[in-house]
Amino acid sequence: MELGSATVGVIGGTGPQGRGLAFRWARAGLRVIIGSRDAARAGATAAELADLAGVRTVTGAANAECAAEADLVLVAVPWEGHAATVAGLRAPLAGKIVIDCVNPIGFDKQGPYPLQVTEGSAAQQAAILLPDSVVTAAFHHVSAVLLADSSLDKIDTDVLVLGDDRDAVGVVTELAAAIPGVRGIYGGRLRNAGQVEALTANLIAINRRYSAHAGIRITDV
Amino acid sequence: MELGSATVGVIGGTGPQGRGLAFRWARAGLRVIIGSRDAARAGATAAELADLAGVRTVTGAANAECAAEADLVLVAVPWEGHAATVAGLRAPLAGKIVIDCVNPIGFDKQGPYPLQVTEGSAAQQAAILLPDSVVTAAFHHVSAVLLADSSLDKIDTDVLVLGDDRDAVGVVTELAAAIPGVRGIYGGRLRNAGQVEALTANLIAINRRYSAHAGIRITDV
Numbered sequence: 001m002e003l004g005s006a007t008v009g010v011i012g013g014t015g016p017q018g019r020g021l022a023f024r025w026a027r028a029g030l031r032v033i034i035g036s037r038d039a040a041r042a043g044a045t046a047a048e049l050a051d052l053a054g055v056r057t058v059t060g061a062a063n064a065e066c067a068a069e070a071d072l073v074l075v076a077v078p079w080e081g082h083a084a085t086v087a088g089l090r091a092p093l094a095g096k097i098v099i100d101c102v103n104p105i106g107f108d109k110q111g112p113y114p115l116q117v118t119e120g121s122a123a124q125q126a127a128i129l130l131p132d133s134v135v136t137a138a139f140h141h142v143s144a145v146l147l148a149d150s151s152l153d154k155i156d157t158d159v160l161v162l163g164d165d166r167d168a169v170g171v172v173t174e175l176a177a178a179i180p181g182v183r184g185i186y187g188g189r190l191r192n193a194g195q196v197e198a199l200t201a202n203l204i205a206i207n208r209r210y211s212a213h214a215g216i217r218i219t220d221v
Numbered sequence: 222m223e224l225g226s227a228t229v230g231v232i233g234g235t236g237p238q239g240r241g242l243a244f245r246w247a248r249a250g251l252r253v254i255i256g257s258r259d260a261a262r263a264g265a266t267a268a269e270l271a272d273l274a275g276v277r278t279v280t281g282a283a284n285a286e287c288a289a290e291a292d293l294v295l296v297a298v299p300w301e302g303h304a305a306t307v308a309g310l311r312a313p314l315a316g317k318i319v320i321d322c323v324n325p326i327g328f329d330k331q332g333p334y335p336l337q338v339t340e341g342s343a344a345q346q347a348a349i350l351l352p353d354s355v356v357t358a359a360f361h362h363v364s365a366v367l368l369a370d371s372s373l374d375k376i377d378t379d380v381l382v383l384g385d386d387r388d389a390v391g392v393v394t395e396l397a398a399a400i401p402g403v404r405g406i407y408g409g410r411l412r413n414a415g416q417v418e419a420l421t422a423n424l425i426a427i428n429r430r431y432s433a434h435a436g437i438r439i440t441d442v
Contacts, residue, residue, distance in 0.1 A: 110412075111410065114413070114415070143441075156440045157440050162423075186430045188332070188423045188426035188427070189332065191334055192422050194335070194419070195419035195420045196423060198413075198416035199416050199417070201409060202383075202408045206407065206409070206442060210406075212439075213441050214442055215440040216439060218427060218433075218438075219378050219436040220364075220367075220377065220433040221435055
């Protein structure tokens, strides 16, 4: 796949993480479709992003239409709705690269902690529910606050890209690198996605302690 | 505790991770005791480190003696021996800060993957087995190869320090920062140690793909 001519769909694109990534990809010149359960909400978010300086082609659609029209698709829904949303998109996502960025995290009085996932991770759950797609995992740790801040030209972080299909990992790595400042780094097979998702709990703890929007960089790469 | 006057014990100090950290702490001017099941092996490793340029006071002892004499103690044994070794040191470790750096990682034909730990993590297992100690978790991702390379003056990495006792986390953070180039960063409560240990599988996958000795840096902190 040539990334430059690809259309990126963002399932759950009205939420902070999906919206932020959609904004950055659109600003990088990619064609982006915002997906939502509610097509009208998706259209409203797309219109907001299209108004922002430098953003080219962003449109909105219901999730199923978004999945059907896009060439590669980010799943950025809340964990609570993950299994149902993903399972419902099996047909339109068939044959496509799917990128799961969902973090199953809980909160209690002691702060954030990772939720147990029967399949091992949200990404592995998606892979089981989408046997006709190529599922990867990436973009777990990119701060939605920084993504949304249009005064920031660059995001200072690496994106770990996990997956068992080397070509798909390559495309998603390019998609990460399309955001200025970001590197896409291969981060292991999909079975190693659980700890990457769970590490979000640590980053939230770091953000609270240091009043930061923490990300990670891999050294010596 | 004043770190400058503290003696650091390294249980499993003849293995690559423990040896490498002992070397760096000794070179930073800290008093270090190498612990091993075999006191003679501990003494031999200590003598090797003492010969290296710039290293001051390193001695060797059996693990129990190392634990008894040190003020704060790193546990750096293989995961296979973790529970038995830690449980056997409950008395000499009482009242002390314990730092667990053990990574429960398995390997098969597809590469590295995290082992399931009933207690959630090696560090939580240690906390259960050492109810009279203050258990923290840190130093999971520091490359043993880089630590051992005496031509390197600095190690380019952050160390995530996890724990529920803020004073202990502070001491361990200082211990990390005693190694030139390293920052100690609070990484969350001990219940969030599992994914930090497991992330070692991702770093091993990264090392294999990129021929690197990968570490992590936290951005925006």
